[in-house]
Amino acid sequence: MGEEGSKNKIVTKEEGPAVAQKKEGDKKRRPRVLMAPGMNRCIACYSCMLACARMVYRSYSIHKSAIKILTRGGYTSKFVANICRACIDPPCARACCVKALVPREGGGIRYHRDRCIGCRKCAEACVVQVIDFDEEEKKAIICIQCGNCASFCPHECLTMEISPHAEMNKPGGAFPTKELESPSPERRNPNDLIHDGN
């Protein structure tokens, strides 16, 4: 097997897990959510955590990343990704009493960071316990479904997909979105609302 061949093997999806692909007919602007279907391919390079910390939370440190790559008992074990599961009708948003977190079309939340008062109720409410807390700034560290992590994943372990539950999110669905907001007018302030990826 030539070296070129092995490089190609990484980027093709012929073998290994079924990495969900953008399908023909998908509308470009349909909101997508982060998924981690290819974690068996993960090499623990932490590029995703670095991207989240760098692009969203302006930090060099992976503590300020909303995605967490962990081992299940050292490097001989499997790597796992603790990610926001982009709930429809997210409990974190329900728990947020200052509307810093509001449900996002397609799953997950939009995060108005300027409104966050650091009460940690979102973290307590999160069913899969993936909301972290920035002890320095006293604000939540939470996934905004921007897809930066996925774009820096060298093995496509992470992808941005249309949530299988998105249908339920539509008006008339099981969990119609209660509030959808247009982007904050103060969005240009770097400490303010962080853009929502798509």
Place this chain on the structure above:
Amino acid sequence: MLNKDYIRVLYINVTDQTVRFENRKDLYHYLGGLGVGIKLFEENMKADLPPLHPEQPVVFANGALNFIYPVITKVPALFVSPLTGELGESYAGLRFGMAMRFSGWDAIVITGKADGPIYLSIKAQGVDFKNGIGIWGLSSEESARILRDLEEGTGKRSIVRIGTAGERQVAFANVVVDTFRHWGRLGLGAVLGSKYIKAIVVHGTESYPIINKSAYAKVYRNMYHKINDTEVMLKYHGLGTAGNVIPLSEIGGLPTKNCQSGSFEEAENISGEAFAEHNLIRKIACSGCPIGCIHIALHRRQFAEPYEYESVHISYDHELVYAFGSMLGLGKREDILGLIERVELDGLDAITSGVVLAWTAEAYEKGLISEKETLTEVRFGDFKGFNEVLGHLCNGTNEFYRALGKGLPHVTAKYGGQEFACAIGGLEMAGYHTGYGNLLGQLVGARHSHLDNAGYALDQQRPPLDDEELVKALLAEEKERNVLNCLTICLFSRKAYDRNSVRECLAAVGMERSDEELDWLGEEIHQIKWRVKEALGYKLDGKDVPERLFDTPSFRGKLDRKRFEKILALWQKIDRENRGGHRPVPDREDLPSGGSPRIDV
């Protein structure tokens, strides 16, 4: 270092279990990594005392850009090598660099000797000296498993530890970093063992804000794409360094059976291709590196009938396949993996172990030693004998094995066989026999490593270099690598981090450096290293290359000792001339060049 204009140094004394710190502005010009490390080492080493004396320091110095850009993952360790008695310098990756970056300590200096086994838990707030009696005597794997449970902070900490070889102070014992990576060469494991330090856990809990996000994100993205999507690092994406086995064997540059030959008839069985097709199960990466060059093989073996199997994960690369494969005449991948597993658990440097085993097999074959010394048959191609020898070596079973555990120069002084002891400058050679560049490179390299100056690659240049070009290229490469080792890039990404990229990367995080300043740094480190080496008693001597490497033809044909000594003299001459002409850095009068440091506490 990052977002600061000083280097934060943590001093740990394990004798009286005290710590102190200094914020060293004077070290800021040395960037980090090797530059800061060698300065601290020079300040703290005791030239008159033996390598394993409690007062000898161990210095870890984090790179200026470690974890900030892709593939910048290494941390140098500096110590007095118990194997060579002079400068000990070794690099390791995996998660240590990341953990150290966010521990808040740019450099750590450890001195002293504890009363009994301890392990250190290093945090931003200080150091806990913890009782290590329960993990002393355990393998590198088992001790780490226990520490993973004892210490908090999964995913953000690094656990480094020694095996039983380090505890018993075998001169080429290594330190295992997290899993699969090591400070392998020159015996750091023995130094930690002599201080009764079984393990060090570093907790990376701090964080640093990005000052200029747009500049940094742009440079990061460029480097990420250069590394991931272009040809510069293709080799490491695919087969890894084990891809060298077949090409080297074909050109006659793969040391085989104690370097009696330059090509191995069974090279195909143990090639990177064969490992990839039959044994490779996954690759993993050092934290912050998107390449994932750590190739993991599944080593499956039957331990009983009927169909009872056990399996372990073993990391392999070219140097290990050379040391335990071609060098020992072992043509079965399972045998190589078996020996790698053994040194991984015991904590021995694989390259030195392989070369030492190869010498033992030849000395046994030639009758210099017998079963009286070795306690078992040792023959090229026989896994069982080699495996037993490794066990005795680690245990120090008898006088012969205790001598063997001090390295080839020591054991040959007693039992003979210097002419086929494949050590260069006192350190067992790496897996290349390419020509004068390789021999000279390893001899004059500050740590006698093929990675000091890549002499093996210069031998393969076309058209071939003449003697003066070779010498100048070796010197220039070593000095440039000194600079790269201050940033602590993985040298596999050497081509991606050219000078322009280095300057851009530094500037985007507020550490602007001019070309002149970087030149100065490379030169300055070179001079400090040689000052240190000479203070520790090292003398460059062409006789520190064994006859075997001249008898066995290399890739560049049969080498001639007289010509080699001529090139060596030329190297000394050119180096001496350059050392006199130390280039000052314009507009920066505050650069220290020796003397007592200014300390701001």
